Amino acid sequence: MNGGFEGITVADYFAIRELNDRHRMARTLEEAAIYAIEAGVDMEMPDREVYHLLTGLVRQGLVSEDLIDRSVRRVLHLKFELGLFENPFADLEDALYLTGHPDHVSFAREVAEQSLTLLQNEGNLAPFTLSDHPVIAVIGPNADKTLLGSYSGVPNNYVTVLDGIRKYAGDHATILYAEGPKITQRDYAEGSDVPLPDPDEDRQRLRHAVETAAQADLVILALGGNEQTGREAWAPHHLGDRASLRLLGMQEDLVDAIAELDVPAAAFIFGSRPLALGNVADNIPVVFQAWYLGQETGNAIANVLFGEVSPSGRLPVSMPRSVGHLPVFYNHKAIARRGYLFDDVSPLFPFGHGLSYTSFTYSEPVLSADSLKTGEPVEVSVQVKNEGNRASHEVVQLYIANHYRSVTRPVRELKDFRKIYLEPGEEKNVTFTLTTDTFAFYNRDMILTHEPGESVVMIGPSSREGDLKKVLLHLL
Numbered sequence: 001m002n003g004g005f006e007g008i009t010v011a012d013y014f015a016i017r018e019l020n021d022r023h024r025m026a027r028t029l030e031e032a033a034i035y036a037i038e039a040g041v042d043m044e045m046p047d048r049e050v051y052h053l054l055t056g057l058v059r060q061g062l063v064s065e066d067l068i069d070r071s072v073r074r075v076l077h078l079k080f081e082l083g084l085f086e087n088p089f090a091d092l093e094d095a096l097y098l099t100g101h102p103d104h105v106s107f108a109r110e111v112a113e114q115s116l117t118l119l120q121n122e123g124n125l126a127p128f129t130l131s132d133h134p135v136i137a138v139i140g141p142n143a144d145k146t147l148l149g150s151y152s153g154v155p156n157n158y159v160t161v162l163d164g165i166r167k168y169a170g171d172h173a174t175i176l177y178a179e180g181p182k183i184t185q186r187d188y189a190e191g192s193d194v195p196l197p198d199p200d201e202d203r204q205r206l207r208h209a210v211e212t213a214a215q216a217d218l219v220i221l222a223l224g225g226n227e228q229t230g231r232e233a234w235a236p237h238h239l240g241d242r243a244s245l246r247l248l249g250m251q252e253d254l255v256d257a258i259a260e261l262d263v264p265a266a267a268f269i270f271g272s273r274p275l276a277l278g279n280v281a282d283n284i285p286v287v288f289q290a291w292y293l294g295q296e297t298g299n300a301i302a303n304v305l306f307g308e309v310s311p312s313g314r315l316p317v318s319m320p321r322s323v324g325h326l327p328v329f330y331n332h333k334a335i336a337r338r339g340y341l342f343d344d345v346s347p348l349f350p351f352g353h354g355l356s357y358t359s360f361t362y363s364e365p366v367l368s369a370d371s372l373k374t375g376e377p378v379e380v381s382v383q384v385k386n387e388g389n390r391a392s393h394e395v396v397q398l399y400i401a402n403h404y405r406s407v408t409r410p411v412r413e414l415k416d417f418r419k420i421y422l423e424p425g426e427e428k429n430v431t432f433t434l435t436t437d438t439f440a441f442y443n444r445d446m447i448l449t450h451e452p453g454e455s456v457v458m459i460g461p462s463s464r465e466g467d468l469k470k471v472l473l474h475l476l
Helices: 029-039 051-059 065-082 092-099 102-115 161-169 199-213 251-260 278-283 297-305
Strands: 117-121 135-139 174-178 218-224 265-270 286-291 360-362 378-386 392-402 413-422 427-434 453-460 469-475
Touching: 029 051, 029 065, 051 065, 102 297, 135 161, 135 199, 161 174, 161 218, 161 297, 174 199, 199 251, 218 251, 251 265, 251 278, 286 297, 378 392, 378 413, 378 453, 378 469, 392 427, 413 427, 427 453
Parallel strands: 135 174, 135 218, 218 265, 265 286
Antiparallel strands: 117 286, 360 378, 378 427, 392 413, 392 453, 453 469
16 A cells, blocks of 8 residues: 555544444455555554454464564554654753744744635735724624634644734834624634524624724724634544535624724634635625634734735635525636626635735736647746735746546636735835646546647736736647
8 A cells, every 4th residue: 555655654533443333345344444544554543443453363364473463564664763662752941942942933923824715805905004093892792802723733822813913013003903793612632512602692792892992993803713713624523514605693694783983894714614704894894714723823913914024824725605605616617607697606715815915917827839749848928027015925826728638527627826025115026947747647548648739828917817917828
């Protein structure tokens, strides 16, 4: 199984046992153990449910001792590579020093800043200034919470959205806070059940949040999901999926009420999966997708929101308009997204999308040659210019489309990208190298190859059709 792979193969969360009780492949746990060890699975996680039976299976002659040696050898090799035989324990003091080192904290903040994705900015309302907004209300169930996601270590220090805004504002603005309606009763992933908040208490929290927001010159909303609503579904008693992609609880009621105040507002959406944000996009002029930003969350949000840093994150997924729009992905076949009655078939925000506080222009792509054959790469170049008055990163994306091949191909496929930094008025040439491998796919005989014909090379800031500049390339 492992082929050229030199690591170990781990079966996670009851996968071997489930060959018996879920997949109905193995009639017994012993048979499941045989299937797994013969397939090359070296380790069982998280509990000893099946592999302890291997000792008896070897003694019975049903499993070769060589298979056990193979897995043991792989595990021991990895431990040697990691130096665990010489230093089996971490130095706690050294680890705490390194993880809390100012350079690492600064790097964590920079990563968070560049991860923030500006989905919309109506009227170029953002970035905001403290002088124009002396009273700021930080509102929402995620405004003063530690948001790290599941399977995350706990950092030495965590900066919430509220912490970051307060620190940035200092004495230059008054910061108000209200939690608003909760997402779930608990915010952290503990236990199997996911208790929802009391509706009457939530309505009171909603009223208080709106009253608080009404006193402000700027409202910052922290919405989305949490560890309870975006978690791994690893057992029937520990579910993690929802039938709806809309904001849970009374969050949409909060959005509607804030919109009626006619106060400038920005929303940050946290969580581990894309949500249907139509209600937010329709009512809040500035919307950021935040995902989970790590320990410097609040500081990064303050720096981006108030223009110390221009946002430059891009969506790694397409965001649907509703759960009924699923599946929604950019590299679909031409027949897949025919359309819907009474609704738009396009994603609310497409794969690769993300705005900044400046504007970029792209020239028409230029090829170094009109045709491409094996062993003779072709370069495609584009000029990107920062037309605005703020420095910012731009993510230049390269897509291709193979037309009229022996099997149907996606309407476009991301093949490369470059993240560049441009000062105001600066222009850079961005070049990508194309080879026949760039255009390869599996044909009818399941052979990875490229086929002669016309292909489209596309460059732009997102996967949206209207954002892409195109040029034709002939494959020989």
